[in-house]
Amino acid sequence: MSEVPEYLNRRRVLKALVAGAVGGTVGTLAATKLVHASSEVASSVTAKLPQLPKTPKNISPEMLAKDESFWAQVALNYDKVQGIVNLEHGYWGKMSKQVQEVFIAKTEMVNTQLSVYGRRHFKDDLAHSTNRAAQALGAENEEVVLTRNATESIHNLMRQYNNFEVNDTVLFADIDYPSFKDTMRWLAKTQNVEPVEVILPAQTNQSEILDIYVKAFDKHPNLKLMLLTHVSNQHGLILPVADIAKAAKMRGIDVICDCAQSWGLLDFTIADLNVDWAGFNLHKWIGSPVGVGALYMKKGSLEKISPYPGEIDPNNTLVNKRVHTATSNFASILTVPAAIDFHESIGPANKEARLRYLRNLWVEEAKKLPNIEVLGGEDDASSTGMGAFRIKGKVSLDDAKMLQQRLENEFNVFTVVRVGLASGCCIRVTPQIFISAEEIKQLILALKSL
């Protein structure tokens, strides 16, 4: 495991630096230099922030996952609210203290320098952040463009898809993100094509999932475009994306892959997915500030996704012409390299293993309880640190809301209701890497009392 980069371990003294940068000298050579220096933020930051613990040598991620003292040290790098066990970290992630420091410094810098920074230097810094994201994904720089969130990335792919013909079909699944299912239904209506929804069992595994998709492909020979989710937001189920995408490609079906919940929760690179188009965010499991997503489009695959309305790309080679984000949070984008550095310093495989371990702690207990139904992956290959459950037979929205309230009010455990599964509503449980095994015990206690 690499150590945290030096600039992540120091506190900013940027205020003074930036204040001097613009105070009346804009346009001079001195100001130019200062503006540039401050856009590299934080190499001069000094006060103490927690250090990441060194990873013990020769220890597997699975073994390290059980080392509470190691993860307690990791947790020191995060500000944590006291008084409630928060097991709802699927909404958005958390910046480490170091990343937050960089974000604050960048915010101050941008807010001080405004257009002087924006017009002179942002383009280069945006390219730097984009390239860092591409590198971490294992993609080429030209294959990635930063967006504001996964929704922007996926919506643009859906709306700008230009290859429909009469009688075509589009496909999505009950485990997909509810808002994207709605967008697929809207797409079908506006493009005058047929929508098909695949239903997955409440508990399932990799081979069963693949089988269901392949049967759907064979049943709908006019299938042209499908939404495929890497990790379901409802219960953390992993889909065998590469295998499904292979079967789809063989039949000429185009795949839009939703990786909003997977990047950083799982350790993978884009090549592992075997898809041409994917949408990500960095504000969930990568730990960037809120407001950063990414769109991946494999080189040579751009033709069927038109440029964003008004953009021009005659040779279909420019991914950045597929979005037009306009003014967005500069500081969030500038903090991307720091967030990825921090994520990688802990180690993507270590994070994945720790989160799985925390899930298994409560799932193993829950499975012994006759009144609890655990949802999602039946096997390790199909499950992540994110999981879900409900009281057997209680599948309505009201049932799920009541259960969420009981967990919160009687047991001080914060979770969230998820809707959209064909089998009914559920409670999603999503620990983060700063959650301890002790905190998971609080959920187990609650489950045993329900």
Ligand SMILES: Cc1ncc(COP(=O)(O)O)c(C=O)c1O
């Ligand atoms: C599976 C899935 N897809 C898409 C999204 C949307 O992500 P974003 O908020 O970054 O647009 C989410 C957010 O929770 C999600 O869980």
